[in-house]
Amino acid sequence: MGSDLTKYLRVEKLPHIWCAGCGHGIVTRAIVKAIDELGLDPVKVTVISGIGCSSRAPGYMNFDTLHTTHGRAIAFATGVKLARPELKVIVITGDGDAAAIGGNHLIHAARRNIDLTVICYNNTIYGMTSGQYSPVTPLGSFASTAPYGMVERPFDLCELVMGAGGTFVARSTTYHARHLTNVIKQAIQHKGFSFVDAFSQCPTYFGRRNNLREALAMLNWYKENAVSREDWAKIPPTERGSKFPIGVFKDEEAPEYCESYRKVIEKAMKEGDAK
């Protein structure tokens, strides 16, 4: 039996703004479940988001919460974390928020290896502004601004963050809710920059244009196309089709930025005293 998760929610702020069948509620539940299972002190958890359907999640979560400007959550979070390194800082973002307008902040936070946990509610579309393509919209799929099919090549966000130097990188989906909770738990516990690419269905705008009108159809699509990273490695690249890997892709130790800067402070204070 699980414990009561409503204590992590601002129940008086419900109902939420999300459409029926939206995946964002499932990811949000996975985050609070992870926090609960880790037994974190809720007073020492700060949740920060940008702008988008996904970024509305912190408003329903009972922690210190900061809903910032489009794409900038990671930069705000960098200020919070450096000012108070003892806080667990979790960033909630969307695929547009994190990878288009906020892409620069994403790669630089990963490069610094600052101890933030970034969870991208990835629906491969701009939900809030009603269905324009994002930097991860798959080739050939349809969006309100890709009426003839997407011709831009998408990012693989996990590859992007690994390439930029992030030290914990994982992917899961709303179909794999237990797995999702587990990778979020590992991400939160990881010391350094951690990133979870959480596939989350948007039946309203992605599904409707791409023959996946029902949320259930989208969840089934995740079920049928997600493969473990071990199995993924065994499939010849030409046969991968719409399949994608889930799991933990990277879990490495490297100097964490706040700790490195703490040493700068110690050094500067000592040298200052010596003068």
Place this chain on the structure above:
Amino acid sequence: MAGSRPRLFQGNEACVEGAIAAGMRFFAGYPITPSTEIAELCSVRLPQVGGTFIQMEDEIASMAAICGASLAGVKAMTATSGPGFSLKQENIGFAAEAEIPCVIVNVQRVGPSTGMPTSPAQGDLMQARWGRHGDQDIVALSPAYVEEVYFLTVEAFNISEELRTPVILLMDEVVGHLREKVTLPGPGDIVIKDRKKPAPGSRYLPYAPMEGEDGDIPPLGAFGDGFRFHVTGLTHGPDGFPTNDPGVGEPQIKRINSKISSRREKLCKAEELFTEDADVLVVSFGSSARSAKKAVKDLRAMGVRAGLLRLITVWPFPDHLIQRIAAQDLKAVVVPEMNLGQLAREVRRCLDGRATVIGVNRVAGRLIEPADIIRAVQGVT
């Protein structure tokens, strides 16, 4: 109490020392001429006092990071010049809407666009006031002397803390790079103000006006202190949560404006010279006001009844000061500024036809000289 012995300081250096004296312990920035020394000095000085410096990936991120640090309870500043100031605007608007104390330094250079990176200008006066979308009053201070940079930086922090608002320190390349003698005050010689905090354990409404003096400025908790509050750039109610109800939203938007406009007289600092009997008034700010002061003194020696009003607070605008002086029948008002007439436009608005306004303007880095101003005054006397 005695301060230190006088020492040569660069304007940008005085800014950093003033900020640290005011309690700044976080700086985020991105290098840009002519403000770069501020970032460089912060990288040296902040860790010495236990503070944090970070060079962010751009100016947008720098502005975001100082908002985050301030919400975590640490006084924070960023510094930039024209192109970077443009990039910061969206998040300055966020700080205004979410009522986050912080200080933004803009060491102005010639624009538009990349302009002349190493040459002085005062072309961001209007951007400081109107650079963001939506209605929001703003406070901006503009020093003319290196020593004044120090004290106005302290003042900028104090105002930002007291009014829970971003404050802009509008410097220019001349003041930023000039070296002048400064006597730093001793500890205890300057007043340091800190934001009001909510009572521990209380039910905290981060945007609820309260009874009593300064009740229109709600206290500000810090993340991690147990209040578990919400901050958003969406129009919000007293509890900080978004609203679409105009009955809730309108008072919130009006309050972030009126908390500044209602304190206009208290906020507006200016230097006046020979204004009591002046029949020609020179109005200026920042480094142009240095030439204006010299010109007014020279004109007096020539027997011309010139007076100087040097604006130290440029926003909110000191309508009341200009109108008071204008009541004494002026032949003309001369406005020297390194732009094409941004200050003159405001002065004209305040005068409402009571006197002619003559601009003395330069825009490509050449300084306004006292002789330019004297010539303009002689043209009307």
